[in-house]
Amino acid sequence: MIQFLLKRIGVVIPTFLGITVLAFALIHMIPGDPVLVMLGERNIDPAYYREAMHRMGLDLPLWQQYVNYLGRLLHGDLGTSLITQTPVMDEFLTLFPATLELSIAAMVFAVVFGLAAGIVAAVKRGTAVDHTVMGAALTGYSMPIFWWGLILIMVVSVHLGWTPVSGRLDIEFDIPPVTGLMLVDTLLSGDSGAFASALEHLILPAIVLGTIPLAVVARMTRSAMLEVLREDYIRTARAKGLSRTRVILKHALRNALMPVVTVIGLQVGTMLAGAVLTETIFSWPGIGKWLIDAISRRDYPVVQGGILLVASMIILVNLLVDLLYGVINPRIRHAR
Amino acid sequence: MNKYGLALGALLTLTAGGAMAAGTLVFCSEGSPAGFDPARYTTGTDFDASAETVFNRLTEFERGKTTIRSALAEKWTVSADGLTYTFNLRKGVKFHTTPYFKPTRDFNADDVVFTFERLIDKNHPFNKAAPAQYPYVTDMGMDTNIASVEKVDPYTVRFKLKAVDAAFLQNLAMSFSSVQSAEYANQLLKTNKAALINTQPIGTGPFVFKSYQKDAVIRFDANPTYWRKDELKLDKLIFAITPDASVRYQKLQKGECHLMAYPRPADLKAMQSNPQLQVTQQAGFNLGWVSYNVKHKPLDKVEVRQALDMAINKKAIIDAVYQGAGQLATNPMPPTQWSYNKSLKDAAYDVNKAKALLKKAGAEKLTITLWAMPVQRPYNPNAKLMAEMIQADWAKIGVNAKIVTYEWGEYIKRAKAGEDDTMLIGWNGDNGDPDNWLGVNLGCSAVGGNNYAQWCNKEFDDLIVKARNLSNQAERTKLYEQAQVVFKREVPFTPIAHSTVYMPMSKKVSGYMISPFALHSFYGVSLK
Numbered sequence: 001m002i003q004f005l006l007k008r009i010g011v012v013i014p015t016f017l018g019i020t021v022l023a024f025a026l027i028h029m030i031p032g033d034p035v036l037v038m039l040g041e042r043n044i045d046p047a048y049y050r051e052a053m054h055r056m057g058l059d060l061p062l063w064q065q066y067v068n069y070l071g072r073l074l075h076g077d078l079g080t081s082l083i084t085q086t087p088v089m090d091e092f093l094t095l096f097p098a099t100l101e102l103s104i105a106a107m108v109f110a111v112v113f114g115l116a117a118g119i120v121a122a123v124k125r126g127t128a129v130d131h132t133v134m135g136a137a138l139t140g141y142s143m144p145i146f147w148w149g150l151i152l153i154m155v156v157s158v159h160l161g162w163t164p165v166s167g168r169l170d171i172e173f174d175i176p177p178v179t180g181l182m183l184v185d186t187l188l189s190g191d192s193g194a195f196a197s198a199l200e201h202l203i204l205p206a207i208v209l210g211t212i213p214l215a216v217v218a219r220m221t222r223s224a225m226l227e228v229l230r231e232d233y234i235r236t237a238r239a240k241g242l243s244r245t246r247v248i249l250k251h252a253l254r255n256a257l258m259p260v261v262t263v264i265g266l267q268v269g270t271m272l273a274g275a276v277l278t279e280t281i282f283s284w285p286g287i288g289k290w291l292i293d294a295i296s297r298r299d300y301p302v303v304q305g306g307i308l309l310v311a312s313m314i315i316l317v318n319l320l321v322d323l324l325y326g327v328i329n330p331r332i333r334h335a336r
Numbered sequence: 337m338n339k340y341g342l343a344l345g346a347l348l349t350l351t352a353g354g355a356m357a358a359g360t361l362v363f364c365s366e367g368s369p370a371g372f373d374p375a376r377y378t379t380g381t382d383f384d385a386s387a388e389t390v391f392n393r394l395t396e397f398e399r400g401k402t403t404i405r406s407a408l409a410e411k412w413t414v415s416a417d418g419l420t421y422t423f424n425l426r427k428g429v430k431f432h433t434t435p436y437f438k439p440t441r442d443f444n445a446d447d448v449v450f451t452f453e454r455l456i457d458k459n460h461p462f463n464k465a466a467p468a469q470y471p472y473v474t475d476m477g478m479d480t481n482i483a484s485v486e487k488v489d490p491y492t493v494r495f496k497l498k499a500v501d502a503a504f505l506q507n508l509a510m511s512f513s514s515v516q517s518a519e520y521a522n523q524l525l526k527t528n529k530a531a532l533i534n535t536q537p538i539g540t541g542p543f544v545f546k547s548y549q550k551d552a553v554i555r556f557d558a559n560p561t562y563w564r565k566d567e568l569k570l571d572k573l574i575f576a577i578t579p580d581a582s583v584r585y586q587k588l589q590k591g592e593c594h595l596m597a598y599p600r601p602a603d604l605k606a607m608q609s610n611p612q613l614q615v616t617q618q619a620g621f622n623l624g625w626v627s628y629n630v631k632h633k634p635l636d637k638v639e640v641r642q643a644l645d646m647a648i649n650k651k652a653i654i655d656a657v658y659q660g661a662g663q664l665a666t667n668p669m670p671p672t673q674w675s676y677n678k679s680l681k682d683a684a685y686d687v688n689k690a691k692a693l694l695k696k697a698g699a700e701k702l703t704i705t706l707w708a709m710p711v712q713r714p715y716n717p718n719a720k721l722m723a724e725m726i727q728a729d730w731a732k733i734g735v736n737a738k739i740v741t742y743e744w745g746e747y748i749k750r751a752k753a754g755e756d757d758t759m760l761i762g763w764n765g766d767n768g769d770p771d772n773w774l775g776v777n778l779g780c781s782a783v784g785g786n787n788y789a790q791w792c793n794k795e796f797d798d799l800i801v802k803a804r805n806l807s808n809q810a811e812r813t814k815l816y817e818q819a820q821v822v823f824k825r826e827v828p829f830t831p832i833a834h835s836t837v838y839m840p841m842s843k844k845v846s847g848y849m850i851s852p853f854a855l856h857s858f859y860g861v862s863l864k
């Protein structure tokens with residue numbers, strides 16, 4: 001197991017280096033710079049421009065900027081935002097919990113409903129139920145996030161009045177951030193109204209962000225279950241006289257979970273991409289919105305640091321998924 | 337829902353209703369400010385959250401107007417040569433008391449001296465401790481033109497200028513001139529926390545900064561010691577940051593906010609017919625235009641420019657690009673700007689005459705580039721569509737225009753270098769002075785800068801330079817009116833439209849006035 005971990009970490013280091021090069025190159029390839037973007041159509045004095053660029057270290061040759069950046073990175077310094085003058089790490093740590101909370105909620109929604117839908121569809125294979133569930137999954141998979149979000153707001157929030165339109169908490173609750181996870185913070189504050197409000201605010205964004213992963217999980221569960229259900233040991237289990245539920249949940253599902261867990265791991269990337277849009281629609285103060293703003297303002301340190309942190313997150317999750325395989329299927333652990 | 341859930345829901349509604357009724361105004365704003373030190377920034381999103389709430393200035397714009405009124409300076413005198421301004425400061429004005437700062441004295445001359453020395457002196461100790469750029473100060477030429485700021489006595493300050501600047505008092509009313517507390521700055525320097533001036537602001541303004549969560553919410557409390565008591569009619573002010581315009585509208589409909597910034601033109605009809613809402617509007621203090629680079633042949637010939645000018649169907653553009661939320665422009669400034677020449681008329685839309693003019697200039701079968709901005713601006717909501725419409729208009733007179741676009745920063749850089757033939761661009765007024773339109777965009781000194789037409793006309797320039805050095809408004813008005821006549825004759829650019837600014841709000845809001853400078857201010861606003 002430890003050898004396996006070390007091997008994986010050995011692969012992670014070059015991946016990281018690659019990401020730093022990519023993040024650095026991509027943002028610098030976009031024309032324009034922070035000073036020009038900020039001034040827009042306003043006039044600029046060339047001396048002032050040179051001075052501003054010099055102060056940000058942007059007048060150096062690109063390779064030198066990269067080396068400096070890497071040097072700081074090795075010291076654990078992700079740099080300071082050019083626009084807000086706040087350390088990138090601080091900004092990330094304040095905003096990330098919001099994204100994390102939203103992603104977890106969306107994932108829970110996707111896995112719970114996705115698994116259930118997939119199992120039902122597999123068991124009722126070929127029936128109207130199967131077709132309906134799979135049709136819905138296909139629709140969900142091709143749903144444009146922006147449109148879906150706005151439709152839900154229009155129907156559920158404005159028309160039916162069931163949930164708030166956007167944000168994380170009703171404006172009258174002023175809860176100081178402790179963990180940054182609104183559900184936890186409101187619980188800690190002891191204000192049950194605030195907790196209910198945080199929960200209400202989480203529902204729609206979680207559904208919107210969780211829709212695509214839900215569809216993927218449902219389809220994957222269905223096909224994995226179908227394969228497993230054909231196996232001899234399932235027939236044996238049934239022949240033994242075990243109840244249908246026990247056969248499906250205990251014997252079939254456990255064996256069908258392998259590919260499903262892989263897919264869930266891969267969905268973390270999709271989820272972070274979807275978070276950018278979901279956060280914009282629901283005015284959710286997370287890292288998606290933060291990165292988009294940074295790109296349009298050419299806030300290089302934020303873009304580079306943000307990409308690096310998000311990439312680390314995805315790498316970490318995939319590492320966890322690999323480890324999880326072993327837990328689900330001991331054969332893999334020993335094979336490696 | 338079970339009984340318990342219902343009871344909880346009812347309780348929630350009660351508490352929610354109670355909190356909102358107590359004079360808390362919620363504004364759905366469009367984005368997060370980059371910081372709370374107004375001098376560092378150039379956009380309305382930043383100014384709304386700092387200059388318009390926390391701070392005051394020596395002079396301030398009257399609500400909803402471009403004229404100024406006294407503020408922290410109670411009155412002032414200008415020397416005969418126009419180079420020395422002496423301000424008598426208001427007494428009894430208090431800086432905000434917050435958990436991070438408790439003032440021990442009232443506002444006085446030290447604060448004014450600190451504010452402006454920090455802006456104009458790169459080597460000021462505060463700039464060493466908290467390095468920052470002040471782009472707007474530089475852009476308005478304040479850093480080079482202010483020779484000195486001195487304290488005459490605790491309530492008198494004297495500014496000496498190097499050259500006459502007729503717009504100086506207007507510039508002092510601009511957001512970047514917001515007066516900071518010298519005492520607070522000293523406290524920050526002593527504790528080695530100078531950078532906090534950008535995140536924990538202290539001012540004398542109507543609202544006291546309370547907290548800010550990026551991309552979520554900014555909270556302000558009413559300033560209990562505010563010196564302009566009659567303008568403070570709210571207990572709390574909250575900015576609910578909501579980047580998407582459709583979502584802002586949904587929040588407004590559901591009562592989650594009282595006012596919203598920047599509605600989508602497509603939503604206006606529905607907003608106006610909603611019985612819960614009111615929509616106020618005003619011609620924007622902006623102008624979008626097509627610029628002709630007079631350094632590129634054959635655009636150096638006035639006939640060619642006139643031909644292109646009269647071939648543009650402005651009416652169709654206003655309907656399609658501004659979706660009716662625009663006003664046809666004829667002059668190089670908006671009608672709300674004093675000195676606007678009302679007698680000027682557009683050349684009539686005339687394809688045949690335009691063709692004849694091109695023939696006369698020997699410029700038939702002309703191929704030129706037409707640049708379109710990659711971004712939405714207040715003066716032009718859809719540059720690409722506008723460019724396509726102009727392209728089609730010009731094709732009718734035999735001019736083949738190729739549409740070109742670049743990333744925004746690059747666009748400006750290349751345009752200033754004069755790489756374009758014709759281009760779409762525009763301007764938002766800064767300080768309500770005519771020179772901010774004619775000088776900045778058409779003066780000879782602005783060639784290579786914002787004078788995208790690269791147009792330097794002696795007759796025009798003499799008029800505006802003369803006007804800039806006068807302080808009598810009537811005399812200046814005459815000169816600017818003449819300058820606009822020259823502009824209209826020479827056509828360095830074709831003014832297209834002033835976009836209309838709309839402000840949708842709940843019927844509970846009263847007293848809101850649209851700022852010509854695209855700022856959002858909440859002093860003087862109350863809730864019914």
